[in-house]
Amino acid sequence: MATLAVSSHLPVHGITIDFTRSRTNIESAEVRIGRSSSQIQRDAGKSFQQKFSPPMVLSHRDSFSLHIQYKKCFVTKIKNINLKTGDMFRMYSENEEQEYVELHKKIRIIVALSEAELRSTSSDIFQKCPRFRILVIGKSGVGKSSLISYAFGVEKNIISENQPGAADIEKELKSPQNKRFVLHDSKGFEAGDRYNLEIVRDFIVRRKGMSPEHQLHAIWFCFEIPRAGGPFLENGAEEFLEWKRSGILGDVPVIIVFTKYDMLIDRMERTLAQTTLDGSDDEVIKKHARDEAKAELQNICVGPLQALPGPDIPYAAVSAEEDFRGTLSDLVEKTKHCIDQHSAPDSEAAVMSSVAQRVHPGLNIDASIKVGKKRYWKSLASCALFKNHQMVHCLDVLHTDIVDVWNFYDPQSHLHGTNFKGMMRKMVNDTTAERTRANPIQNIGSWLSVVGAIAGIVAAVAAAGPAAPIAAPIAAGAVLAVYVGQVYQTCRAAIQSSMAYIAHLTLVLQTLYLLSESQALTLRAIELAFKAYDASPMKEEVFTWIQDYVTSLTALDVADEDIMEKVIEVIQFYKIDAAQVSKLREQIPHVDLSAPDGS
Incomplete structure (x- = not known):
């Protein structure tokens, strides 16, 4: 079958500048393709070499040049070398050769137009950021184990909630059931307990400057929804949120998680069944109960949270019970949205937040699209x-x-x-x-x-x-x-x-x-x-x-x-x-x- 068109794009996987036969002593070099540019590093001897991953992409419309700096008679000079892109495209389309070579006054320029193997984009992402790293803060019994188990598809005993005070925030909690996820656990903040509060703050601040592999990507701060009139935030929790709003904790997203939402709805159903809706259809009671629960949540949790000074902190009401698994999807989607706001949407952290979760297939598809766009889906037509x-x-x-x-x-x-x-x-x-x-x-x-x-x-x-x-x-x-x-x-x-x-x-x-x-x-x-x-x-x-x-x-x-x-x-x-x-x-x-x- 005839081809549809000659390649309209070329991948530039690397470039080598060999000046061993030239009297010119190059001090620095830069490659420029269209509006993109990249420094070329000095290699052994009289040569510069640089590999590009992902490759730079050259189109027919783009200019392709080298910008070199060298010394002559103790004076620093600059030279632009324009490469012959037309010859490059013809060579690429007609021959099996995958290197383009051009000589410029005894300076040999080698452009690599292919790589030995096709590397998966996902493996490159996983190499830089192999796991989605999350810190979960909350008192024993608040429901962290079930939350983490269902959201990330891991065993429920990954957090030992039955051992008060046993949480070690530095310990990396991993699971063979999900190799793209790592958890740090912290107990909640008791009134007057500044020691744990400062441990958490120092842990978060220290992680800010680390590589993507070790950075903290998100924080879930968990509270069980109280009964009306019960306390929502202790002093330690309020101080922690003030640190977040003031910027002390950096850009890592903090999401308030109101747990055991199903129990709030159950209370509303029992109350309605005994009062105004006594004798009504079960579905009618359930609908009214959900409406009442939403209003109650606003009154006892969301309102007090939003009344605190400073920018709003995102929140989600969740339950790990089977009929409420959709609330976990809302939580992981909100988490991903917050990460996108603080980093590029196609960053390693943003992709890994979708890869690690196990409750929202739409996020896996979105992440697959992002990975495809980074490299290979762009080449289906030009085969670049x-x-x-x-x-x-x-x-x-x-x-x-x-x-x-x-x-x-x-x-x-x-x-x-x-x-x-x-x-x-x-x-x-x-x-x-x-x-x-x-x-x-x-x-x-x-x-x-x-x-x-x-x-x-x-x-x-x-x-x-x-x-x-x-x-x-x-x-x-x-x-x-x-x-x-x-x-x-x-x-x-x-x-x-x-x-x-x-x-x-x-x-x-x-x-x-x-x-x-x-x-x-x-x-x-x-x-x-x-x-x-x-x-x-x-x-x-x-x-x-x-x-x-x-x-x-x-x-x-x-x-x-x-x-x-x-x-x-x-x-x-x-x-x-x-x-x-x-x-x-x-x-x-x-x-x-x-x-x-x-x-």
Whole structure:
């Protein structure tokens, strides 16, 4: 198939300036591409070398030059060397050579236009910031253990709340169930206890200047909702919030967490059932109880908090009880929003706040989009980063980035295994043929079709016996699509396959999220999620959407930004929020997801 267009962008992975044969003694060098610039570090001998990660991107419109400073007759001089970008683009498009070399008066300039391997963007992020680090402050019995357990999908005994005074704020509390999360615990502030108050302050202040790996990313300050008339804040808590408002604690977000919200609503229900609404329908009482609880929370907690001087401190009312899990989603979303306000939205901390949590699938999708935008999703049209790499390797790096961001508890690494990758490649290959047009229906309707497919598969498996396999349509060892052995090119087939792989994988993982509920993944669970999505109309809707878009492209239409935004549009359309998660899970029948093979 003919290519759609010659590459419109080039990745510049590195640059070397070799002046061993020149009498010019270069003292400093800088590379300039368009409006971007970067210093080049001195290497051994008479050379400068610099690698760029992520690579700098060069377009036809950009100027590309070196700005060098050198001495001649004891006088410092400056020279601009303009590189021949036209020759660079031609060489890149026509030859297998991945280095561009240009000589300028015995100064040899080498531009690296590829790297030896495609590195996953997620691994770069995890190297700088491997875990989301949070401090939780609260008295024993306030509900910290349940809160942390459900919000981050870890064991409940990660905090020993039954041992008053045992909290050691310096201790890193980690869990094998979530390797992207680390917790620091502190007991609450008793009246007159300045010792613990100062320990917490010093801990927070000391962490401010540390590397992203060791910085504190958020603080949850937990209070059990009191009964009317009961005290809300002790003196120590008020002083802590004053430090936050005055800037002493720095930019780390502090969120006030009002715990055991379900108990407040229960009190309201009992009161209403005994008074004005006696004899009313249960649903009517529940609705009124929630309205009353909201007003009571405002009166006894939010009002006093907002009355304190200084900027408002964000807050959330939560419960870890099953019917209130949506409140945990609100809390983690608010936490992420606060982190975004204090750092770049695509910073390592912002991404990790979404990766570590286990209650809001929409945040995982948002983080996946941010990671995709950083590098590889930008190259689906121009193949600027995929040039001369086999399709299988391109799909692998896309696969790794997406799977990593979902952060499932996958102790056997099934999602990174050849079996699951083969299933996904076969799905994309099977949907590259012309299909009957499928009309996308509304988000929740599409997901109900997936849930219906789950129910049908579960019923069939149950009828066949307790040890019956799910039988996903692939054998272990993986069926490889024809295109997998090809080199990535800017053609409709490659663009369509890449877009479909990103969308299908994301939606299979969202299906798996509905099933797994933070449990250890088994091949049985993965195969059920895959087969349910594969059998649902949603898969055909997604492919038709992508196919129609790619078919409409002409040589003049192809642009990285447009391709990337179309992928994002498809994924966002099918993204489910916390409220939808609860509704959909209610309709999923019980299924034994343990693996008969022990996996």
